[in-house]
Structure formats: C-alpha cells, structure tokens
Amino acid sequence: MNSIILGTRxxxxxLAQVELTAKALAAAFPGLVVTRQEFVTRGDKKLDLSLIRAxxxxxxxxxxxELEDALLxxxxxxxxxxxxxxxxxxxxxxxxxxxxxxxxxxxVLITREPQTLRDIPQGVTLGTSSVRRARQLQWLRPDVQIVxxxxxxxxxxxxxxxxxxxxxxxxxxxxxxxLGHDLRGGMLETEQGKxxxxxxxxxxxxxxxxxxxALQSRADRxxxxxxxxxxxxxxxxxxxxxxxELQRLLSGDCALxxxxxxKLTSSGIAMRAILFGAPDAPPKEAExxxxxPEAVAAAVFADLERP
Numbered sequence: 001m002n003s004i005i006l007g008t009r010x011x012x013x014x015l016a017q018v019e020l021t022a023k024a025l026a027a028a029f030p031g032l033v034v035t036r037q038e039f040v041t042r043g044d045k046k047l048d049l050s051l052i053r054a055x056x057x058x059x060x061x062x063x064x065x066e067l068e069d070a071l072l073x074x075x076x077x078x079x080x081x082x083x084x085x086x087x088x089x090x091x092x093x094x095x096x097x098x099x100x101x102x103x104x105x106x107x108v109l110i111t112r113e114p115q116t117l118r119d120i121p122q123g124v125t126l127g128t129s130s131v132r133r134a135r136q137l138q139w140l141r142p143d144v145q146i147v148x149x150x151x152x153x154x155x156x157x158x159x160x161x162x163x164x165x166x167x168x169x170x171x172x173x174x175x176x177x178x179l180g181h182d183l184r185g186g187m188l189e190t191e192q193g194k195x196x197x198x199x200x201x202x203x204x205x206x207x208x209x210x211x212x213x214a215l216q217s218r219a220d221r222x223x224x225x226x227x228x229x230x231x232x233x234x235x236x237x238x239x240x241x242x243x244x245e246l247q248r249l250l251s252g253d254c255a256l257x258x259x260x261x262x263k264l265t266s267s268g269i270a271m272r273a274i275l276f277g278a279p280d281a282p283p284k285e286a287e288x289x290x291x292x293p294e295a296v297a298a299a300v301f302a303d304l305e306r307p
Contacts, residue, residue, distance in 0.1 A: 001223040003033035007067045007076035010038040011152050016178045017213045018080045020100060024231040037076050039066045061087055068094060071216065077224050079216040082175075083209030083240060086216075088247035096214050097225050098232035099240055103174035103211040105261070106201035107133060110160065110188065111168035114196040117141065117203050124167035127160070133170045135257045135276040136204045139283060153179060157192040173199065174211040205259025205274050208243040208252075212236055235264055242269050242293035249301040250275070262296075265289060271296045275304050 004025065008018040015038075022034045041063045061068065067079035068091050083099065090096065109117055109126075117140065120126075127149025128134055134146045149156055149169050153176065160169050173183065176197075181188055188195045215231075217224045239262040250256060257276035262269055268291035276283045286303030290296035 001227065002031070003035070004078060004224070004227065005076045006034060006036045007070050007079045008036055008038055009063065009067070010040055013153060013175050013179060014080070014082070016180075017082065020178070020213065021078075021080050021215060021231075024100060025227070028230045029227065037070070039070065041066045068216070071218055077217065077221065078228065081214045081216060083212040083214040084207040086209065086214060086244075088244060088250070088252050090216070093219055094216055095219050096240075096244075097217045098215040098228040099237045100213040100215070100231070101233040102236040102239070103177060105206040105211040106173045106199050107170050107204045107206065108173050108176070108183070109168050109198040109200055110157070110171055111196045111198070112160070112193075114186065114198070115168065116198050117200060120144070120167055125165060127156070127166050127169040130170070130207070131255050131257045132207055132259055133204060135283070136259060136274065137170070139276070140203060154190070154192060157188075157190055157195065160195070161193040170200070170204075172210060205261050205272065208247045208256075208258065208260050209240060212240055214240075238293060239264060239269065242271055242297050245294050245297035246271070246273065246301055249297060250304075267291060269293055269296050271300050273300050273304060 006018050006021060008014045018036050022036070025032055025034055042065065063085040064081055067081065070076045071079050071094055072091065109115070122143045123145065125145040125147055126137060127147050129148060129150045137144055137146060147166065149159070151159070153171065156169055156171065160166060176183060176188065181190070183197050186197050188197045215228050217228060242262050243260050246260060247256065250258060252258060259274045261272045268289065270289040272287045274283050274285045284304050286300045288296050288299035288303070290299055
C-alpha cells in the first residue's frame with residue numbers, strides 16, 4: 001500500500017489533527033503518499049442546534065457520520081476524529097484502529113481579565129457548547145449563568161471579545177495548543193484579542209476521549225489496520241479503552257453529561273468519574289482501580305448505577 005486517504009472535518013482544528021496524523025504516517029512509512037478529503041458534518045452545518053440541551057442535538061454521530069459513511073463506501077481509508085466526538089459504539093464494520101499520543105486533557109477558562117472559576121463575580125455568564133462542562137460549572141457555581149456558545153475557536157473568541165455581557169468561555173487546552181497557541185504565562189493572544197487563560201484541571205473532569213485523536217478504519221482493511229497500528233500510542237489507547245468502555249456501558253455519546261479522568265498506574269489503570277442526571281439532582285461520583293481498562297470501567301459503572 002503506497003498511498004492512503006485521510007478523511008477529516010474542514011475546521012482549522014480538524015485540519016491540524018489530520019496534519020499530525022499525516023506526519024506520523026510519513027515518519028513511519030517514508031514515501032507513503034498521504035492525501036486528505038474534507039467533509040462538512042451535520043454538526044458543522046446546524047449551528048442553531050443546542051449541544052447543551054441534548055434533546056436538540058439530533059442524536060449520536062453529529063460530527064462523525066459523514067466521515068463514517070465515507071469509510072464504509074470506500075471513499076476514504078481512515079477517518080480522523082477528535083475522539084471525544086465519537087459515540088460509544090462504532091458502526092458495524094468500523095473500529096478505532098489507533099490513537100495518537102494524548103494532549104493535555106484540561107479545560108481552560110478564557111476571560112478578558114485574569115480570573116479563576118472561584119473568584120469570578122456572583123451571577124456572571126459563561127459560554128460553552130458542552131453539556132458536561134455546563135453541568136459541572138453549575139454544580140460548582142450555582143450562581144453562574146450558562147449560555148450555549150458554538151462555533152470554531154476563532155468564532156468563539158471573537159464573540160467573547162465583542163460581547164461584554166459574557167464574562168468568559170470554556171475551551172479545551174488541547175485544541176488551543178494544536179492550533180499553535182502558546183498558553184504559558186496564562187495569556188492567549190489572537191487576532192480576536194488578548195485573553196487570560198486559567199486551567200480548570202482541578203475543577204472539571206474532562207470528556208471521555210478529551211485530548212486524543214482517533215483513527216477509525218474498516219475492520220476488513222488489513223493493510224490499513226497494520227499501517228495505523230504502527231503509529232498507535234499504546235498508553236493513550238489503553239486509557240481510551242477504559243473511557244470508551246464506560247461510555248458504552250452508559251449508552252452515551254458526546255452529549256452525555258459525564259466527566260472522566262484516567263491515569264495509568266503500576267498495576268493497571270485508575271479512573272474517576274462524575275455523572276449528572278436530573279437537573280436538580282446531585283451528581284454521582286465514583287473511583288476505581290483495576291488491571292484492565294474493561295475491569296475499571298465496569299467497576300466505575302457499577303458505582304454510578306448504584307441507587
């Protein structure tokens with residue numbers, strides 16, 4: 001196999017992720033011809049859909065179905081995804097064959113002036129498109145108002161610069177860094193303005209798969225499978241197996257209000273999770289450690305399901 005076609009969304013972040021994939025393949029297989037095909041997904045088109053109100057989000061696969069269809073019909077060889085966008089179940093015939101090394105999993109608070117989640121004024125408004133972030137923010141700061149804040153990174157930052165009634169927005173550290181932003185020093189300078197950046201690693205648990213790039217392919221394409229496995233980051237994949245197994249057990253997609261943090265240990269893997277149910281109910285929390293990803297996910301799921 002001397003060429004490969006990568007499928008990707010057309011956003012700047014998605015293109016940065018496909019570039020990382022292409023570089024990894026080129027390093028592992030000198031001379032390999034890597035091309036890309038861009039797709040606009042339903043989630044990219046329907047910017048009026050609220051991702052915080054999950055019943056309006058249009059179901060699973062909002063940002064992935066078009067790429068998965070292209071895989072199944074042979075138009076592309078590999079679909080490159082932000083792993084946190086993927087539903088818990090692969091469509092029949094497809095699999096996550098490899099993942100690249102994980103970037104930092106923290107969320108960050110972006111504000112016009114230096115502020116932390118704990119010292120922002122009472123009753124301010126924060127923007128996010130994530131139900132997981134929204135529920136955790138409201139649990140920690142019930143006084144804070146949450147508004148749906150969609151669009152690519154550049155659009156979200158421009159809106160923040162223009163709308164004084166919104167105190168800040170929540171973004172993923174991994175996405176900002178993959179777009180080339182240097183967050184050291186707690187500042188972010190872009191064409192849209194200059195902003196303060198505060199890590200929320202101690203406040204919010206990340207999404208399932210956050211910071212990871214998933215390489216999805218057809219299970220019957222042995223040559224593609226072998227090629228992708230050569231660039232698979234084993235430790236990241238080990239952690240991802242645990243997180244996606246929990247997602248599968250919860251029958252969840254990217255709109256599931258669950259936060260998860262995994263950590264490899266000397267004896268296996270540890271997992272901590274928080275799951276939100278009814279709007280006024282407190283979240284359920286669980287922690288476990290086990291030798292295998294599937295075992296730790298099962299233990300955490302059992303605790304979360306306990307009345």
